[in-house]
Amino acid sequence: MTALDPRLQAYCDDARARNLDELREWIAIPSISTDPQHRSDVRRCCERVVAHMRAIGLTAEVLETDGNPIAYGEWSGAPGKPTALIYGHYDVQPVDPIALWVTPPFEATVRDGKLFGRGAVDDKGQVLMHLAAIEAHLRVRGRLPINLKIVVEGEEEIGSPNFDAAVERYHARFGADVVIVSDTAVYSEDIPALTTSLRGLVTWEIAVSGPTSDLHSGYFGGVVRNPIEALAQILAALKDERGRVRVPGFYDGVAELPPAVTAELRALPYDEAREAAALGVDALTGGECERLPLERMWYRPTLECNGIWGGYQGPGSKTIVPSWARAKLSARLVGAQDPARVRELVAAYVREIAPAGVRVAIESDGAVRPIVVARDHPAVAAAVRAMTAGFGKAPVFIGTGGSIGPVATFDRVLGLPQILIGVGLPDDAIHAPNEKFDLAQFYGGIVTMTALYDELATA
Amino acid sequence: MTALDPRLQAYCDDARARNLDELREWIAIPSISTDPQHRSDVRRCCERVVAHMRAIGLTAEVLETDGNPIAYGEWSGAPGKPTALIYGHYDVQPVDPIALWVTPPFEATVRDGKLFGRGAVDDKGQVLMHLAAIEAHLRVRGRLPINLKIVVEGEEEIGSPNFDAAVERYHARFGADVVIVSDTAVYSEDIPALTTSLRGLVTWEIAVSGPTSDLHSGYFGGVVRNPIEALAQILAALKDERGRVRVPGFYDGVAELPPAVTAELRALPYDEAREAAALGVDALTGGECERLPLERMWYRPTLECNGIWGGYQGPGSKTIVPSWARAKLSARLVGAQDPARVRELVAAYVREIAPAGVRVAIESDGAVRPIVVARDHPAVAAAVRAMTAGFGKAPVFIGTGGSIGPVATFDRVLGLPQILIGVGLPDDAIHAPNEKFDLAQFYGGIVTMTALYDELATA
Numbered sequence: 022m023t024a025l026d027p028r029l030q031a032y033c034d035d036a037r038a039r040n041l042d043e044l045r046e047w048i049a050i051p052s053i054s055t056d057p058q059h060r061s062d063v064r065r066c067c068e069r070v071v072a073h074m075r076a077i078g079l080t081a082e083v084l085e086t087d088g089n090p091i092a093y094g095e096w097s098g099a100p101g102k103p104t105a106l107i108y109g110h111y112d113v114q115p116v117d118p119i120a121l122w123v124t125p126p127f128e129a130t131v132r133d134g135k136l137f138g139r140g141a142v143d144d145k146g147q148v149l150m151h152l153a154a155i156e157a158h159l160r161v162r163g164r165l166p167i168n169l170k171i172v173v174e175g176e177e178e179i180g181s182p183n184f185d186a187a188v189e190r191y192h193a194r195f196g197a198d199v200v201i202v203s204d205t206a207v208y209s210e211d212i213p214a215l216t217t218s219l220r221g222l223v224t225w226e227i228a229v230s231g232p233t234s235d236l237h238s239g240y241f242g243g244v245v246r247n248p249i250e251a252l253a254q255i256l257a258a259l260k261d262e263r264g265r266v267r268v269p270g271f272y273d274g275v276a277e278l279p280p281a282v283t284a285e286l287r288a289l290p291y292d293e294a295r296e297a298a299a300l301g302v303d304a305l306t307g308g309e310c311e312r313l314p315l316e317r318m319w320y321r322p323t324l325e326c327n328g329i330w331g332g333y334q335g336p337g338s339k340t341i342v343p344s345w346a347r348a349k350l351s352a353r354l355v356g357a358q359d360p361a362r363v364r365e366l367v368a369a370y371v372r373e374i375a376p377a378g379v380r381v382a383i384e385s386d387g388a389v390r391p392i393v394v395a396r397d398h399p400a401v402a403a404a405v406r407a408m409t410a411g412f413g414k415a416p417v418f419i420g421t422g423g424s425i426g427p428v429a430t431f432d433r434v435l436g437l438p439q440i441l442i443g444v445g446l447p448d449d450a451i452h453a454p455n456e457k458f459d460l461a462q463f464y465g466g467i468v469t470m471t472a473l474y475d476e477l478a479t480a
Numbered sequence: 481m482t483a484l485d486p487r488l489q490a491y492c493d494d495a496r497a498r499n500l501d502e503l504r505e506w507i508a509i510p511s512i513s514t515d516p517q518h519r520s521d522v523r524r525c526c527e528r529v530v531a532h533m534r535a536i537g538l539t540a541e542v543l544e545t546d547g548n549p550i551a552y553g554e555w556s557g558a559p560g561k562p563t564a565l566i567y568g569h570y571d572v573q574p575v576d577p578i579a580l581w582v583t584p585p586f587e588a589t590v591r592d593g594k595l596f597g598r599g600a601v602d603d604k605g606q607v608l609m610h611l612a613a614i615e616a617h618l619r620v621r622g623r624l625p626i627n628l629k630i631v632v633e634g635e636e637e638i639g640s641p642n643f644d645a646a647v648e649r650y651h652a653r654f655g656a657d658v659v660i661v662s663d664t665a666v667y668s669e670d671i672p673a674l675t676t677s678l679r680g681l682v683t684w685e686i687a688v689s690g691p692t693s694d695l696h697s698g699y700f701g702g703v704v705r706n707p708i709e710a711l712a713q714i715l716a717a718l719k720d721e722r723g724r725v726r727v728p729g730f731y732d733g734v735a736e737l738p739p740a741v742t743a744e745l746r747a748l749p750y751d752e753a754r755e756a757a758a759l760g761v762d763a764l765t766g767g768e769c770e771r772l773p774l775e776r777m778w779y780r781p782t783l784e785c786n787g788i789w790g791g792y793q794g795p796g797s798k799t800i801v802p803s804w805a806r807a808k809l810s811a812r813l814v815g816a817q818d819p820a821r822v823r824e825l826v827a828a829y830v831r832e833i834a835p836a837g838v839r840v841a842i843e844s845d846g847a848v849r850p851i852v853v854a855r856d857h858p859a860v861a862a863a864v865r866a867m868t869a870g871f872g873k874a875p876v877f878i879g880t881g882g883s884i885g886p887v888a889t890f891d892r893v894l895g896l897p898q899i900l901i902g903v904g905l906p907d908d909a910i911h912a913p914n915e916k917f918d919l920a921q922f923y924g925g926i927v928t929m930t931a932l933y934d935e936l937a938t939a
Contacts, residue, residue, distance in 0.1 A: 222799065233760030234760075238810060239679060240880075240882060241777070242777075243768070243780055243812070244755075244764040244773045244777055245766045246761065247784055249785040249788050250716075250784075250785050252712070253711070253715035257712045259709075260709070300691045303837060303839075305703040306837030307702060307704045308701070309702070314703045317702035317703050318702050325697050326706055326708040326791065327697065327800050327802065328792035329708050329712075330790075334806075337845075338683040338685075338846065339787070339808075340784075340786055341787075342766070343785075343787065349791070349792060376765065377763065377765045378761055378762060378764070378766060380762075387797065421699075422702065423698030
């Protein structure tokens with residue numbers, strides 16, 4: 022059975038309380054990147070992470086970007102060995118609604134084996150797993166088995182707007198053989214997992230314009246095309262009755278699942294009725310309803326309306342033909358779908374199906390490529406062994422329906438293979454009140470990362 | 481040729497300046513019924529109207545309602561002659577956006593033969609036409625040829641919420657043979673017109689609910705039915721591609737136009753391209769597009785979306801599956817359509833076509849019956865003769881697409897025939913900045929009403 026070097030294991034076990042204390046200190050800094058009032062907290066958090074990197078023996082510095090700074094550390098004392106670049110983020114989501122937190126979000130509190138606090142698992146705790154693993158190696162053996170670079174950014178929760186430019190800018194410094202990302206989750210407490218795909222992302226805003234101003238629906242109702250109705254027609258025409266996107270070419274690059282992957286999905290426990298009930302719906306009727314829910318969430322693209330507004334929204338009624346209506350759309354992409362092409366295809370289709378008598382303007386934004394981890398890469402096999410050491414059983418392969426922009430940046434700019442090895446749980450309430458990190462996952466994650474560097478040295 | 485008694489005509493001519501001054505005084509009182517800050521102005525305006533009624537020789541009083549008071553006047557010195565009840569309103573719309581007014585809305589100003597000011601034509605000026613006509617009769621002849629009651633309410637611009645109850649309460653006092661309403665417009669400056677129909681009105685609000693809270697579109701996009709999309713599907717399914725409402729039974733009570741009425745429509749000048757350009761649209765593609773625009777506006781029912789909202793509406797993107805979406809609908813009704821039945825039919829249809837996986841709640845409100853004036857009623861012939869006296873040529877018959885709740889109330893509660901004899905112009909900018917009343921229409925209207933009472937006496 023795959024297991025960690027006993028001296029490293031002993032060090033990790035002894036260091037539990039210290040690592041937990043350090044995580045509490047990180048959580049105590051409200052590094053909310055979306056709120057300008059917390060700008061100094063964000064920088065303070067970055068400096069704290071850099072200080073901890075130095076304390077454990079890394080060469081570290083604050084790297085400036087056009088936005089919040091990056092905490093950067095490295096150790097390059099293993100010539101001839103591979104170099105891994107670890108990515109994470111120290112910024113966190115806002116805490117509203119604050120009233121729903123059982124304990125204050127920035128006073129990390131352990132209850133029932135779980136540490137509650139904003140950023141506990143997303144992503145401060147998962148970044149600290151790596152620093153704890155690095156510390157174990159440096160303290161026990163005086164060296165690391167591979168070269169390591171660790172990039173901890175401060176704008177992930179606002180979409181990493183300056184990260185692409187930073188990667189271009191620090192291109193030479195960020196050179197590596199593999200990228201390690203710990204900002205994902207396992208399948209469940211009992212089922213460790215490696216994530217093998219992330220969906221890409223594109224967004225649009227559609228503006229439908231009709232008459233110059235709102236019109237009296239008595240005088241003009243029946244002759245002027247209603248922009249809200251035109252927008253509703255456009256939205257309704259985006260998918261067929263089986264939930265398949267009608268935009269021609271949308272599915273280009275989307276392959277049917279290999280039978281082996283379908284078998285993986287069927288082997289995972291998934292109680293559709295319980296999931297539906299937990300979300301407050303009768304049944305999981307969204308998307309391509311003839312396919313398995315896990316396939317739809319992980320391996321199929323979506324086209325979703327995220328917001329809509331137009332006309333009168335106040336109390337009572339106002340009988341107008343509104344002047345305009347707007348909607349926000351986003352697509353999650355998979356496989357070899359090209360974000361730039363999907364942007365154009367959807368925009369062209371919307372323009373084509375728009376009814377006569379209204380004008381349609383479409384803006385699109387964001388172009389995160391989908392990520393597919395090459396399962397046959399030796400680093401993946403190393404990750405499987407490391408996770409087995411950390412959690413006592415081999416991980417399954419899963420997808421995730423979300424998108425992590427920086428991962429796509431490493432793929433695009435640096436052309437690096439990626440390992441997506443996070444240890445969060447699906448019920449961790451990230452971005453929500455009472456975010457938590459199960460301590461068993463935290464400590465298992467530290468052992469996993471400690472083992473991972475050894476495994477990568479011989480992969 | 482039909483003409484007014486020359487002594488009455490001379491009185492009307494001599495009184496022009498005085499009537500204009502009185503109208504200026506009325507406009508100077510900002511009787512905006514929707515704004516609680518103007519409550520005392522509303523009452524002051526009511527008292528001013530009552531004072532003027534008394535000054536010209538009517539028995540008049542302020543009638544209290546559960547809302548703003550009614551200015552009520554009567555003259556009943558013609559036993560054996562018919563009784564006409566005149567309806568109008570002294571309240572006005574707000575004046576925003578104030579910056580677009582060329583002269584202040586409550587300082588009535590004459591420019592180019594037009595009086596500009598809030599309420600000039602809607603409806604203070606048109607109420608004053610009747611008081612000027614009554615004054616002419618009482619001063620010249622010492623009596624009126626018929627019995628008159630005049631009801632000027634103060635809540636028309638907010639939907640007359642207390643008017644039904646007031647009519648029930650003052651039922652006995654309001655007894656009459658015919659109702660005269662001057663709150664409508666003619667076809668154009670050169671084409672005087674009598675309105676022979678008003679559309680009815682029903683409104684709905686549809687709430688579509690999905691998951692308990694907004695969901696991450698990455699994790700749940702593709703399995704949870706999107707409430708905005710479900711709402712868009714519902715709205716898109718309300719009409720077919722030719723603009724016909726698909727709700728079963730919706731058109732019950734809607735008759736095809738008699739050939740004579742179609743001929744009336746075709747005889748009216750209507751430049752579709754110019755109308756479209758004036759509204760800021762390419763073409764009049766709304767509603768049942770195979771029918772004539774005037775037919776669609778006056779004689780066909782509509783089902784219109786007045787507002788929609790749900791999900792994220794701020795800057796940038798927020799990739800959620802929203803928890804809910806809402807829309808406001810309204811229908812304009814014609815002929816023998818029953819508002820209560822249409823309310824139910826649309827609600828039932830929406831529930832029926834709602835896709836699986838969302839919950840739909842529908843509230844409906846308002847039930848204004850459509851009004852169809854019986855063209856063969858002797859009072860209509862009297863009105864034709866009166867308008868000929870006032871404007872030098874016989875009026876055409878037109879419809880109007882709007883709804884006037886109180887007219888439907890008189891129809892329903894008192895069972896009275898109605899004459900819809902307003903003299904506004906389509907470009908009077910009612911409810912908008914720079915509302916105006918053409919003085920030629922004002923003075924012609926006074927002559928028309930003066931003649932009307934004579935004509936009704938012998939009708």
